[in-house]
Each structure stands twice: as structure tokens, then as C-alpha cells.
Amino acid sequence: MPKKSKELSALSVAKIKATGRHSVGGVDGLCLNVKGNSRVWILRAVVGKRLDKDGELKPHRRDIGLGPYPEISLAEARVKATELRQQIRSSIDPVAYKQEQLEKLKVQKLRDRTFLECAKVVIANKTRELKNEKHIAQWTSTLETYIYPALGNRSISTITKVDIAEVLQPIWIEKNETAKRIRGRIETIFDYAKAMGYFEGVNPAEWKGNLEPILGNLKQESRPHPSLPYEQVAEFIQHLRQKKGISPKALEFAILTACRSGEVFGATWKEIDLKNKIWIIPKERMKAEKEHRVPLSLEAINLLKSIQEYTQPQDFIFPAPRNGQMLSDMSLTTLIKHMHEQKIKENYLGYIDPKQNRVITTHGFRSTFRDWSADKTDYPREVCEHVLAHKLPDEVEAAYLRGAYLEKRKALMADWANFCNVQKLIE
Known part of the structure; x- marks a missing residue:
């Protein structure tokens, strides 16, 4: 039990200057520790027992810091000391308890991430x-x-x-x-x-x-992308060529190459080999994660040359007008919608997939190409599928097609461009 000390007044505490530990009374063990210019409140108390070096249980005395003086007044120090004494009587180690609370606060701060x-x-x-x-x-x-x-x-x-x-x-x-x-x-x-x-x-x-x-689950109906009957492609392209801007060019290029819109949007000039009339799409941009070589018809080459002077070699071929970044699917969807609505105003049916009674989509032109190649040409199925970069079940066959069938794909794409060519419609 600490020795009872005389209860000092606030004025008496303010006069303490000597180095050392000074009991201030009011609460057993409450001291003001002075060291140089530092003056700190300390509560000296017995907190349970601990083993000494001889293995015997001895009272465990702790010096518990209560904060600096005069930031913490004498009255506040006595209140704090009294609270800690109450914890000790309840068999709570104030130092361990404080550390535990700090750890909980740290965990809570982590868990407060939004x-x-x-x-x-x-x-x-x-x-x-x-x-x-x-x-x-x-x-x-x-x-x-x-x-x-x-x-x-x-x-x-x-x-x-x-x-x-x-x-x-x-x-x-x-x-x-x-x-x-x-x-x-x-x-x-x-x-x-x-x-x-x-x-x-x-x-x-x-x-x-x-x-x-x-x-809850919803019943999903798997439907293909609405596509335009191939008999109407030439008419659509004639209408498309009346539109100004980069989106019509991108859409026509997608139709002529039968590629996905994302592949067209991300196309850069460094992927184009104008000399050999090949568009080499790196595997990083392909759905199947394999390089895809797209033969370019004369119509596709002419389209590229018509916009080449307006972009830089390192740029996207079809940059968004506002920021020069990639176009979005919405730009082509909006274009097709406006063209469809224009046809409706002219008392036409518009650009509708007759099987689904839905407005056509950009992706649907890949189906249009596939229907045309199956109905109107004698090219092998494998060649037509490779144009669409569909994954073939036989890996050996797929590797062979990437090389040996390139010339056949060039001819197929030239025939497709000729079929789509507006001049054919006029004649």
C-alpha cells in the first residue's frame, strides 16, 4: 500500500520545480514526475502479481502515465487516477486494457474502409x-x-x-x-x-x-444479334455512305471485314499492312487470344486511305471525335437507329431483322456475312468460319487455315465487298 501523502493544492503543485517524483496526495500513488523541462503525471500502483527471478510471486508495481502537466490539471489527474484505481480493484490491468483498446481501434479503422x-x-x-x-x-x-x-x-x-x-x-x-x-x-x-x-x-x-x-432467376431466351438480310446490304451501305463523320466509316469497315466492333474500334495504323493488304490484329485484342489476319478488299483499302490523312500514324484509325480515344458501341448503335428512323419516315420498313422484328445491330452484320457466304458462295465452311475468327475444334486444322487458306479468304472478302458495293446496286 503506497504511503499516504499530504494533499497538495493546485498552487503548491505549480511551485514544484525540483527534479524527481513528487507525491501530490488525493489519490494513493499519484505523483508529478519532474525531469528537466518535462513534468508528467504518474500513478504508481500494484497491478496483480508476477514471478520474480527466483520464481516467486511478487506484487507487480506499474508506473502508469496519465499525461503532461499543466495540459492535464491536478483535478483532472486525480479523476483519472481514481478511475484507474477502480479498474485495478476490478482486476483490470489499465495498461493492458489501453493497449487492447488501441488494437481494437486500429482494426476498426481498417474495417471502416468505404x-x-x-x-x-x-x-x-x-x-x-x-x-x-x-x-x-x-x-x-x-x-x-x-x-x-x-x-x-x-x-x-x-x-x-x-x-x-x-x-x-x-x-x-x-x-x-x-x-x-x-x-x-x-x-x-x-x-x-x-x-x-x-x-x-x-x-x-x-x-x-x-x-x-x-x-430470383429470370428465364433467359438466347437470341442472336438482329441482322440484316444480305439482300439489303448494298442498299444499307449506299445509305451509310451518305452519312458524314467517323462512325459511318467505322461501321462500313466493320461490315467489309466482318470483324467485331471492338476489334474495329481498337484498330491502329501500325496494324495495317497496306502493301500486302492485310490487317494484323494482335492476340491481345482478340476474343480467342490468337493473332488474326484480316484480308483487306480494295473497298476496305480505299476506305482507309480516305481517312488516313486526318489521323496520325500512332492514333486509332477510327478515333472518337471529342477526345481522340476509342469509339463506343453506342456511337454505332445510335447511327443505325437514326438510319432506321429515317427509313421509317420515308415509308420504308427500316432496317429490321425479319425473323426477330428487331432493329439490326453492328454485330448482326457478322451473321449477315455468314448467311451470304453459306447461301451464295462455294467457299468451305472452315474458311468462312475463320473469317469470323471463330475457334475451330481442331487446333491443327485451325493452324493450317491461318496460313494455307489466307489466299482463299482474300478471294472471299473481295467477293463480299463486291456484293456489298453500291455500284453493283446502281448497275
Whole structure:
């Protein structure tokens, strides 16, 4: 038991200057420790017992810091000391307790990371992982549109499956494909948060047995992209060539090459071999992750030459007008929609897939090409499929086609361009 000390007044404490430990009374063990210009409150107390060097249990005396004087007044120091004495009587080690609270606070700060903060890290990782810039942009745009307004600033540790279901519910039926992709992105973000220790427990964006009972499955009908009958292609291109801007050029090039829109949007001049009339698409930009050589017809070459002077060698061939970056699918979708509506005003049926009664799409022209090549030519199926860069089941056969059948594909693409050529329509 510490010796009882005389209870000093605030004025008496203020006069203490000598180096050393000075008892101030009021609470057993409360001292003011003076060392140079430093004056600090200390509570000297026995906190349980500990083994000494001889293996005997001895009282465990601790010096517990209460803070500097005069920032902490005498009265405040006595209040703090009294509280710590009460903890000790309850068999609580104040020093260990404080350390435990600091650790809990540290963990809590980690778990207070917001959904937005975690999403930004995941998107940065995806930027290095994904090869398609459009897919990277979709990560950001979909989360910004549908998720961040409600959950962006929420601590990720507090978000539940009900919260996620509520933000997905409004688009689950009308935009089901988009909603499913967003759910998958949210699940990836929570996987990251869990790995980092920001979140514990079951991933709230998991589907099976988690969000599935809340949102429910929708019956999906697999439908091909609406395509234009090949008999109308020449008429469509004649109409297309009346349009100004880079989007019509990109769409015509996509039709003439039967390539995917993403492959066209990402095309650069360094991929074009004008001398040999070949467009070499690197494997990094191909869906099948294999280099694809596209024979260029005379019409395709002329189209490229018509815009070559307006862009730089290192640029995209079909840059977006506003920022020089890649075009988007929406630019071609909007173009086709406007052309369709213009035809409707002229009392035509417009550009409709007669089997689906839906407006055609850019991707649908690949089906148009395939129907034409099957119905109107005698080229082998394998050659036609390779034009579309479809993966053939036989790897050896596929490798052979990439080389030996290149000349046949050149002839096929020349015939296709001739079929599409507006001059044929006029004649």
C-alpha cells in the first residue's frame, strides 16, 4: 500500500520545480514526475502479481502515465487516477486494457474502409488485368451509375446482402444482363475487402443461397444479334455512305471485314499492312487470344486511305471525335437507329431483322456475312468460319487455315465487298 501523502493544492503543485517524483496526495500513488523541462503525471500502483527471478510471486508495481502537466490539471489527474484505481480493484490491468483498446481501434479503422475506396483498388487491378478498354470503362461506369450513390460512402463492413439486393432490384428485370454483371463486380470487390481484413463473414454479393432467393432467376431466351438480310446490304451501305463523320466509316469497315466492333474500334495504323493488304490484329485484342489476319478488299483499302490523312500514324484509325480515344458501341448503335428512323419516315420498313422484328445491330452484320457466304458462295465452311475468327475444334486444322487458306479468304472478302458495293446496286 503506497504511503499516504499530504494533499497538495493546485498552487503548491505549480511551485514544484525540483527534479524527481513528487507525491501530490488525493489519490494513493499519484505523483508529478519532474525531469528537466518535462513534468508528467504518474500513478504508481500494484497491478496483480508476477514471478520474480527466483520464481516467486511478487506484487507487480506499474508506473502508469496519465499525461503532461499543466495540459492535464491536478483535478483532472486525480479523476483519472481514481478511475484507474477502480479498474485495478476490478482486476483490470489499465495498461493492458489501453493497449487492447488501441488494437481494437486500429482494426476498426481498417474495417471502416468505404465501398468506394475498395472498388477503386479493384478497378486499378482490373486495369492491369483486362485487355479490353471498354470492359474497364464498364466497371467504372456501371458502379458509378447504380452502386456508388447508395453504397459508395458506406463502410464496406456494414453492407449486407439486403443492401445489395435493394440497389439491384430496380434494374434486375429491365436490365438483367447489366444487373448480373454488376453483382459479379460487387462480389469481386467484397472478395478483395475480405482478403484485406476490411470485411468478415460470407460475401454478401454471392449468388447461390444468398442473393438468389431475394432477387430470383429470370428465364433467359438466347437470341442472336438482329441482322440484316444480305439482300439489303448494298442498299444499307449506299445509305451509310451518305452519312458524314467517323462512325459511318467505322461501321462500313466493320461490315467489309466482318470483324467485331471492338476489334474495329481498337484498330491502329501500325496494324495495317497496306502493301500486302492485310490487317494484323494482335492476340491481345482478340476474343480467342490468337493473332488474326484480316484480308483487306480494295473497298476496305480505299476506305482507309480516305481517312488516313486526318489521323496520325500512332492514333486509332477510327478515333472518337471529342477526345481522340476509342469509339463506343453506342456511337454505332445510335447511327443505325437514326438510319432506321429515317427509313421509317420515308415509308420504308427500316432496317429490321425479319425473323426477330428487331432493329439490326453492328454485330448482326457478322451473321449477315455468314448467311451470304453459306447461301451464295462455294467457299468451305472452315474458311468462312475463320473469317469470323471463330475457334475451330481442331487446333491443327485451325493452324493450317491461318496460313494455307489466307489466299482463299482474300478471294472471299473481295467477293463480299463486291456484293456489298453500291455500284453493283446502281448497275
